[in-house]
Amino acid sequence: MSSIPTEDIALAADNLSDDEIIVSLLKTVSGLGIELEPNITNRMKEIGEKYEARIPLRRKLEKNPELARELIADYPIYASTSGLTYGEMVDICVAINLDEAEEE
8 A cells, every 4th residue: 555645645636637537547457466358458558548648738728728718719519618617628628639739
């Protein structure tokens, strides 16, 4: 077991995105050395890589949530953003991998 108090881990978890939690859990399970079916091991690796690749964009948009609004405003299906929170806008941008760098 970890020497880090459970309370500290819980506080850190409050500041992590769902993507970071999923990546952490998958890495923890993989690191336990448990023998799993190869298909499950491969799928866990694929999922972990997919979610890990999304983390930089999520962190970027969380630092500048207004950018998420600007990015989705150009898309008709998301153009009406008045009812969305910044968190929801960030989630949309991350889900469709929408980044300003890719639009240039």
